[in-house]
Amino acid sequence: MSPISYENDIPVTADVEAESWAAALTPRLAQFAAVARHEHVTRAAQELGVPQSTLSRAMVRLEEDLGVSLFARRGRTVALTPAGRTFLRSVERALAEVDRAAESVRADADPAAGRVSFGFLHTLGTETVPGLIRSFRVDHPRVRFQLVQNYGEAMIERMRAGGLDLCLTSPVPDAPDLIARRLDEQRLRLVVPDDHRLAGRRRVRLAEAASELFVTLEPGYGLRRITDALCAEAGFTPRVAFEGEEAETLRGLVAAGLGVALLPPPAVPRPGVAELTVTAPRAVREIGVAWLDGHPDTPPVAAFKKFLLSRRGQLLP
16 A cells, blocks of 8 residues: 555655646546445446456555545445545536536537526626627527626626636727627717707717716726827817716716716607717727637537628627
């Protein structure tokens, strides 16, 4: 047997001191469960499709690694020791959890009924994304969606962490670990209170709002970066009265007279504001889809990605 040291009265073999117990024991857990179930090494080996000698050596090594006897051997049969019965209960739970996890990921990858983890901007959640999913489900009625609504940088970080398959965002990201494709562009409007000095206009140059207070999204939001860049192009730095997290909240604050804002069109017209076309500079934001470079797609993700790319130029209403 391998040399055994003792720490806090718990036997620890030298072979597994440098690695986790899970890494050391996992390959032999299903073998142990089979031997325990049959109480016979030969029959367990036949079930597993391995030589009896290989299975016998694996069980001896498992006992050596743990530093306890799991089996009492009686001729060709074996019986679990008390320690073996305790270990078996945990092993069966662990193996059942692995089975459930395997079934879950297999179900997610099912071409007909798998899952797509999809992120999108708050401003695309009222009409654009529901319309996309509705159209996609005409040909893929059983595909499931896990939806995440957030600002662009947060979605990209979540995607990098494995929590999203792809996302709709703006501006279209440019990063070495991402693949991004432009899908459409959306005009931004200067939104002012309906009693504002510019409210009777249909068009306006952004420079005409240089003296106004602005309500904007917080730094880090894509629309905030676009707002700052457009104002800089118009020759001024916006004076910010309020920073929020959601475009329709900003539109309500404009109606309350707190300032003006550069926003995409609303899903439904909002009373109390006037929405003006900005003639200079060209006030648009690009909408794109992004995913991790080199990340393999499941069939449902590949189908949804192909669908989104087919909507270039017709993403927005």
